[in-house]
Amino acid sequence: MSPDRRLPYPDDVLAHRPRLGLRIAKLRRAARLSQDGLAERAFVSRQSIMRWENGTRDPRYLDLVALAAALDVTVSELVDLDADLVR
Structure with a gap:
């Protein structure tokens, strides 16, 4: 019997x-990228970008690294969910 995943x-x-998801969308728009454009730069599908922005899925760590590079921010800046509350 296998353990629960x-x-x-x-x-x-x-x-x-x-x-x-809101943070990803905000940074994407600030970079003047479409979902297709960000997907191409981050080597993921547009559907993945859509799901992350809608909050229905979580990006994996390597996807976060690729997203951060595509958006020209650090991973820390990407996942700093309090940043939008301060500004």
């Missing part, structure tokens, strides 16, 4: 998905 995330963790 993963336990469900708690609600407070899942609450970060939409905030990260």
Whole structure:
């Protein structure tokens, strides 16, 4: 019998998905990129960008690295979800 793949995330963790999605979308627009353009630069599909921005999926770590490079920000800046609250 194989172990459970993963336990469900708690609600407070899942609450970060939409905030990260908004952050990705904001940085993408600031870089004047379409979802297609960002997808091409980050070597992912447009559907992935759409899902991340909509908060229905989480990017994997290497996708975050590729997104940050494509948006010309650091991974820390990309995932700094409090940055939008301060500015």
